[in-house]
Amino acid sequence: MGKLIAYRLLFAVPQLLVIAVLVFSLTYLVPGSPAAAMLGSAATPESIAQVEAQLGLDQPAPERFVDWIGGLLTGDLGTSFRSGVPVADLLAQHVPATLSVVAGGMLVALVLGVGAGVWTGTRPGTMTDRVVTGGTVLGLAVPEFWLGLLLTSLFAVQLGWVPIVAWTPLTDDPLGWLRGIALPSITLGVTGGAMIARQARAAVVTSMAASYADTLTAAGVSRGTLVVRYGVKNALVPVLASAGVTLAILIGVSFVVEKVFSLPGLGSIMLSGVIAQDFPVVQGVVMVTAVLVIAVNLLLDICYGLINPQARPQ
Amino acid sequence: MRTAFRQPSALFAVVVVAVVVIVAVAAPLIAPYAPEAKDFTAPLSGPTSAHPLGTDDLGRDLLSQLIHSARTALLVAVGSVVVAMLIGVPLGLVLGYKGGWYDRIGSRGLDIADALPGLMIGFVVIAILGQGMAVLILAVGLVFCMNFARLTRAITLTERNKGYVESARVSGLTAPRILFSQLLPNLAAPLVVQAAVFLGSAIKVEAALSFLGLGLGEEQPSWGGMLGFATQHTADHPEMAVAPGIAICVTVLAFSLLGDAINDSLSGSRRLRRTKLLGRVLLDDDTSRTRDDQATTADETPVTRAAGTAEEPSGDLVLALRNVDIVADRPDGGTVPLIQNVSLTVRRGEILGLLGESGSGKSMLAKAILGLLPAGVRLAGGSITLNGSELAGRTPAQLAALRGTGMGVVFQNPQANLSPVHTVGRQLIDVVRAHDATISKEAARTRAFELLDLVGVDDPERRLDQYPYQFSGGMAQRVAIAVALVGEPDLLILDEATSALDVTTQAQVLDLVLDLRDRLGMAVVNITHDLGVAAETCDRVAVLLRGDLVETGEVHAVFDHPGHEYTARLIAAYPGVDDESPRLGTHDQRKVEHA
Numbered sequence: 044m045g046k047l048i049a050y051r052l053l054f055a056v057p058q059l060l061v062i063a064v065l066v067f068s069l070t071y072l073v074p075g076s077p078a079a080a081m082l083g084s085a086a087t088p089e090s091i092a093q094v095e096a097q098l099g100l101d102q103p104a105p106e107r108f109v110d111w112i113g114g115l116l117t118g119d120l121g122t123s124f125r126s127g128v129p130v131a132d133l134l135a136q137h138v139p140a141t142l143s144v145v146a147g148g149m150l151v152a153l154v155l156g157v158g159a160g161v162w163t164g165t166r167p168g169t170m171t172d173r174v175v176t177g178g179t180v181l182g183l184a185v186p187e188f189w190l191g192l193l194l195t196s197l198f199a200v201q202l203g204w205v206p207i208v209a210w211t212p213l214t215d216d217p218l219g220w221l222r223g224i225a226l227p228s229i230t231l232g233v234t235g236g237a238m239i240a241r242q243a244r245a246a247v248v249t250s251m252a253a254s255y256a257d258t259l260t261a262a263g264v265s266r267g268t269l270v271v272r273y274g275v276k277n278a279l280v281p282v283l284a285s286a287g288v289t290l291a292i293l294i295g296v297s298f299v300v301e302k303v304f305s306l307p308g309l310g311s312i313m314l315s316g317v318i319a320q321d322f323p324v325v326q327g328v329v330m331v332t333a334v335l336v337i338a339v340n341l342l343l344d345i346c347y348g349l350i351n352p353q354a355r356p357q
Numbered sequence: 358m359r360t361a362f363r364q365p366s367a368l369f370a371v372v373v374v375a376v377v378v379i380v381a382v383a384a385p386l387i388a389p390y391a392p393e394a395k396d397f398t399a400p401l402s403g404p405t406s407a408h409p410l411g412t413d414d415l416g417r418d419l420l421s422q423l424i425h426s427a428r429t430a431l432l433v434a435v436g437s438v439v440v441a442m443l444i445g446v447p448l449g450l451v452l453g454y455k456g457g458w459y460d461r462i463g464s465r466g467l468d469i470a471d472a473l474p475g476l477m478i479g480f481v482v483i484a485i486l487g488q489g490m491a492v493l494i495l496a497v498g499l500v501f502c503m504n505f506a507r508l509t510r511a512i513t514l515t516e517r518n519k520g521y522v523e524s525a526r527v528s529g530l531t532a533p534r535i536l537f538s539q540l541l542p543n544l545a546a547p548l549v550v551q552a553a554v555f556l557g558s559a560i561k562v563e564a565a566l567s568f569l570g571l572g573l574g575e576e577q578p579s580w581g582g583m584l585g586f587a588t589q590h591t592a593d594h595p596e597m598a599v600a601p602g603i604a605i606c607v608t609v610l611a612f613s614l615l616g617d618a619i620n621d622s623l624s625g626s627r628r629l630r631r632t633k634l635l636g637r638v639l640l641d642d643d644t645s646r647t648r649d650d651q652a653t654t655a656d657e658t659p660v661t662r663a664a665g666t667a668e669e670p671s672g673d674l675v676l677a678l679r680n681v682d683i684v685a686d687r688p689d690g691g692t693v694p695l696i697q698n699v700s701l702t703v704r705r706g707e708i709l710g711l712l713g714e715s716g717s718g719k720s721m722l723a724k725a726i727l728g729l730l731p732a733g734v735r736l737a738g739g740s741i742t743l744n745g746s747e748l749a750g751r752t753p754a755q756l757a758a759l760r761g762t763g764m765g766v767v768f769q770n771p772q773a774n775l776s777p778v779h780t781v782g783r784q785l786i787d788v789v790r791a792h793d794a795t796i797s798k799e800a801a802r803t804r805a806f807e808l809l810d811l812v813g814v815d816d817p818e819r820r821l822d823q824y825p826y827q828f829s830g831g832m833a834q835r836v837a838i839a840v841a842l843v844g845e846p847d848l849l850i851l852d853e854a855t856s857a858l859d860v861t862t863q864a865q866v867l868d869l870v871l872d873l874r875d876r877l878g879m880a881v882v883n884i885t886h887d888l889g890v891a892a893e894t895c896d897r898v899a900v901l902l903r904g905d906l907v908e909t910g911e912v913h914a915v916f917d918h919p920g921h922e923y924t925a926r927l928i929a930a931y932p933g934v935d936d937e938s939p940r941l942g943t944h945d946q947r948k949v950e951h952a
């Protein structure tokens with residue numbers, strides 16, 4: 044196991060480095076000068092030169108890159124061009140909301156997805172299977188932000204079960220935090236759950252049709268034990284294998300969904316960053332997302348190694 | 358092709374996609390107002406007769422916006438899927454075809470791209486290039502290009518080693534010619550399916566970006582933009598969110614169902630042909646039987662010799678089959694007979710060989726005895742008794758109680774007989790506990806240890822904590838036998854259990870079976886297509902031909918003087934059976950050894 048962890052850590056380093064290079068070179072892709080783009084119509088040659096100096100764009104690229112990486116490692120991600128606030132501070136303020144809803148959404152997705160996958164996969168071809176599997180197709184088609192909108196309309200506006208603007212930091216009030224992330228988590232969980240349910244169902248169908256299921260059944264193992272202990276574990280293998288991708292998708296979706304719930308997450312600063320072409324903020328958000336996904340992937344791979352013995356390096 | 362599109366979901370998909378396309382094309386003709394026309398007398402009117410879906414804060418008609426939004430949605434979706442394919446397909450072709458370092462680096466690149474949410478790529482593109490139609494198409498296209506690259510790479514990897522590509526290479530075609538004129542046509546079908554599905558996804562992404570205000574701006578109506586506006590009015594006009602949401606939902610659903618339908622019709626036409634073929638072959642069998650094999654019509658009594666037939670109600674009779682019929686239900690309501698009128702008996706300590714070629718119904722018979730017939734196949738008549746109690750017509754729960762204590766089974770594929778993600782010990786212990794729920798953990802493990810020891814697995818303590826893939830084929834089959842033996846069954850069924858093993862390992866496993874039979878006194882049904890195996894291990898054999906039992910009898914008698922022409926042919930076809938085959942000869946020695 045130690046080997047696996049070391050191996051995965053070693054792979055994460057070049058992965059992060061490649062993403063850092065991509066994120067860094069982002070400003071070089073802007074047609075014309077990024078400074079001009081950021082200043083918009085207010086640009087004058089003097090102000091452009093000033094902003095370029097401020098962003099370090101007047102330095103040669105390799106030098107800037109070394110500075111930028113150095114900054115990353117010491118937690119200095121530059122300063123927002125619009126607000127003048129250090130990007131690191133902005134991220135620190137906005138990461139908790141994103142993390143909360145994505146974690147909540149992933150949890151809901153796993154419970155819904157594995158549950159539905161095992162439930163339908165053990166009775167393929169039945170009416171229940173067709174209805175639930177049809178439901179997952181619908182779940183994938185529903186735009187998440189619309190689902191969020193409907194949930195808000197129903198539970199916040201009509202029924203008043205949760206406040207409309209609901210974000211409360213965990214450290215302030217754990218119960219309020221839970222109420223605040225409940226609807227966004229369900230919204231994300233439906234999408235993620237639909238994705239997971241399809242994989243889990245396919246895995247359970249295969250696993251229940253495999254001859255080991257017959258071997259164990261014939262040897263006297265009850266159907267319940269077979270489903271709970273063997274079906275679920277075999278279903279988790281593909282689910283975990285692609286959980287990193289599912290998570291990345293959910294983070295992306297959360298950026299959209301958080302607008303519906305007025306959550307102060309990374310999506311809100313990304314959105315204003317994109318509209319204002321505030322590159323330090325955009326770069327910061329991309330970087331922190333990548334680190335988040337890679338870190339979770341690392342954990343998932345370790346879980347995957349625990350569950351699937353053949354994935355461990357020999 | 359047509360049959361697949363007769364499915365209601367496919368019909369729905371085709372109709373919806375057609376409607377959306379027509380609405381998009383004819384938007385100016387259908388829409389009651391121009392989308393930007395402002396009716397200052399009725400801002401935020403809510404649904405009225407003049408404005409069925411109401412108006413926005415500037416009095417613009419929401420129905421007209423909804424209709425014109427279909428244009429935006431389709432334009433961006435089609436444009437972005439084209440962009441995604443233009444980037445992704447060539448990339449995937451090159452990675453898959455070149456292989457080696459290209460592929461290793463390229464695939465790592467694709468893995469790294471996985472660390473970023475697709476929408477994030479869209480955000481970044483818009484941040485760099487600003488807003489506008491072309492940028493939106495590029496942004497959404499880049500979100501999906503990796504998926505096309507991955508799919509193309511995967512298919513190219515499998516296709517590149519196929520004969521037609523090899524021969525194109527040998528005949529001197531250049532790599533680009535091979536890629537685009539030979540490989541690409543074979544990719545067309547999966548790419549079309551993928552494209553249909555991504556058209557739907559692209560509409561969703563476009564809607565999300567427009568919802569956030571990163572789309573095309575106020576003037577160009579879009580469903581996402583309309584929903585963005587609706588969020589500001591959840592309290593006073595909740596109905597505003599309904600229509601655009603349903604429009605997105607239904608359109609996305611239609612495209613994804615369309616992809617499924619195309620996929621089904623491409624692979625389904627093949628599947629359909631196969632079932633038809635199967636039906637015909639079986640029908641042919643019926644006619645050929647009446648024509649060629651006049652002597653063996655279904656209701657003829659099989660050749661039966663030697664003592665110990667079904668009539669003997671002896672106490673040591675473990676398994677008795679009487680007039681067993683098994684049929685497969687066809688989708689059209691008819692049935693295909695798989696086993697017809699088979700009667701068999703097996704006694705304590707006896708090994709019965711069930712012989713026949715592939716498709717003769719041997720394994721179906723075994724599954725029927727075990728109560729594990731696959732869906733769509735059922736016992737249509739006859740009786741199966743185990744230790745005198747009837748199995749036919751039992752509920753699954755009653756059968757479950759008999760399994761393990763009454764019967765055990767070992768199937769052909771050594772690796773598939775055990776769950777790949779559980780240790781061997783875990784599986785043995787689960788079976789032990791299935792028989793004795795109160796047994797302690799330690800006792801169950803001890804029992805598992807004893808069982809591995811019994812079947813001749815060395816170092817059981819260490820082996821218990823290993824996974825099936827760490828076992829050789831022969832050792833894995835020994836473990837499978839151990840699993841079958843947990844409940845001390847009266848009947849052990851070996852379903853081609855040694856067929857996948859090499860000759861030496863096969864002999865060792867068969868020796869183990871003979872040894873266990875002698876020690877535990879079980880009855881054994883050994884299903885095999887290998888006459889040598891039957892000759893070495895069985896006391897009696899039963900020969901199946903296309904679901905009919907054509908001959909049963911003591912193994913020597915049958916092999917020396919086959920009573921049915923098919924048995925004779927089977928023996929003649931077995932290599933090395935002519936004149937005193939050494940393998941057939943070992944039978945007697947073995948019997949003496951084990952006596």
